Amino acid sequence: MCIDSQFAADQDKVNRRCLEDELRDPSNFVEYLLPRPLRLLLTGFGSASCLVATVISATRFLSELKYQTGDNDASTVVINLLGFIGFGALFFLDRQAATDRVARREKVRKAQVAIGDREVYTNADGERMSRLKEVNSDWIIRRLERWGRRDALPFIGPKKGALLQQLVREQRPRLAVEVGTLCGYSTLLIAQAMPPDAQLISLECDWKWALVAKRFVYQATTGDKKSKPKDQRIAKVDVWWADALQALPSRFSGKGRIDLLFLDGLPSQYLAYLRAAEPLLAPGALVVADNAGIFAQGGLMEYLEYVRSSGKYSSRYLESTLEWRDDTADGLEVSKLL
Numbered sequence: 001m002c003i004d005s006q007f008a009a010d011q012d013k014v015n016r017r018c019l020e021d022e023l024r025d026p027s028n029f030v031e032y033l034l035p036r037p038l039r040l041l042l043t044g045f046g047s048a049s050c051l052v053a054t055v056i057s058a059t060r061f062l063s064e065l066k067y068q069t070g071d072n073d074a075s076t077v078v079i080n081l082l083g084f085i086g087f088g089a090l091f092f093l094d095r096q097a098a099t100d101r102v103a104r105r106e107k108v109r110k111a112q113v114a115i116g117d118r119e120v121y122t123n124a125d126g127e128r129m130s131r132l133k134e135v136n137s138d139w140i141i142r143r144l145e146r147w148g149r150r151d152a153l154p155f156i157g158p159k160k161g162a163l164l165q166q167l168v169r170e171q172r173p174r175l176a177v178e179v180g181t182l183c184g185y186s187t188l189l190i191a192q193a194m195p196p197d198a199q200l201i202s203l204e205c206d207w208k209w210a211l212v213a214k215r216f217v218y219q220a221t222t223g224d225k226k227s228k229p230k231d232q233r234i235a236k237v238d239v240w241w242a243d244a245l246q247a248l249p250s251r252f253s254g255k256g257r258i259d260l261l262f263l264d265g266l267p268s269q270y271l272a273y274l275r276a277a278e279p280l281l282a283p284g285a286l287v288v289a290d291n292a293g294i295f296a297q298g299g300l301m302e303y304l305e306y307v308r309s310s311g312k313y314s315s316r317y318l319e320s321t322l323e324w325r326d327d328t329a330d331g332l333e334v335s336k337l338l
């Protein structure tokens with residue numbers, strides 16, 4: 001890693017670290033074979049020797065002109081001059097590229113610090129350094145949050161997500177099931193809040209999203225180094241590529257009872273998900289339904305009527321706002337099996 005130049009103790013150290021960067025990530029074949037210091041040495045030496053040769057050949061040419069010896073040939077002077085200009089240009093372009101690269105890296109590092117992917121620390125020599133944070137579930141959640149906000153993806157979002165995590169912490173489920181994984185954002189939030197030795201099964205019917213989520217879950221639990229032990233803070237997560245309406249009645253035998261069910265698939269199917277899951281629910285199980293505000297008068301009407309008035313649940317509405325939109329009300333319907 002290259003130190004943020006504003007924190008550099010002295011220029012030597014900055015140069016050394018930039019050299020390390022240069023050696024670590026050459027961008028093409030020439031850079032790979034000839035690291036920048038060697039290239040600068042060659043082009044600098046080439047340029048200086050061509051300059052000397054230009055001066056010598058020009059002096060000789062001028063004296064031959066003066067004494068009219070008849071040997072006056074300007075081609076040597078021109079060749080040396082072109083050599084000087086060519087090597088000199090390579091030397092300055094290479095130096096400029098290095099400067100641009102240092103400035104670009106600095107900009108990237110500052111942006112990474114600002115979004116929380118990089119941390120600034122003081123090393124044993126008292127220098128202020130920066131390093132990328134470890135890839136773990138927090139890191140993946142932050143990244144998904146940026147992606148979700150930018151592309152307005154229908155994740156639960158940080159506000160309702162915090163409510164969901166609080167509910168999970170209070171419930172302490174041994175087995176939780178989520179309907180509708182998408183990229184695994186809410187999956188990771190739930191898994192973080194569960195006891196670490198518990199299990200979360202998340203169901204996603206679209207194979208592309210199931211693959212995306214599997215990748216993020218893998219990264220969140222394994223991080224960026226295969227040798228590293230798994231993140232011990234979060235529950236075991238399984239993403240199943242499956243339609244919840246088929247998987248709930250058929251694939252849960254032997255899995256134990258569901259202590260927490262999170263519904264975030266198609267609003268018009270929430271009641272069908274719940275009915276399919278009811279035989280699997282543990283006594284006192286918690287059923288949490290997302291988007292119980294915005295779809296209250298639409299797709300969730302039947303579902304809300306059922307959990308509020310069937311007598312099987314004690315149900316309440318937790319008010320919040322729609323993901324990425326503080327000006328639009330939405331919330332979670334939280335129903336406890338009686």
Ligand SMILES: C[S@@+](CC[C@H](N)C(=O)[O-])C[C@H]1O[C@@H](n2cnc3c(N)ncnc32)[C@H](O)[C@@H]1O
Binds near residue numbers: 156179184265
């Ligand atoms: C609103 S998104 C889920 C967002 C996710 N829970 C989060 O907060 O990050 C809904 C997802 O449910 C999936 N889905 C819809 N119907 C489903 C079903 N019957 N079974 C499983 N997944 C379903 C969709 O493919 C979509 O990816």
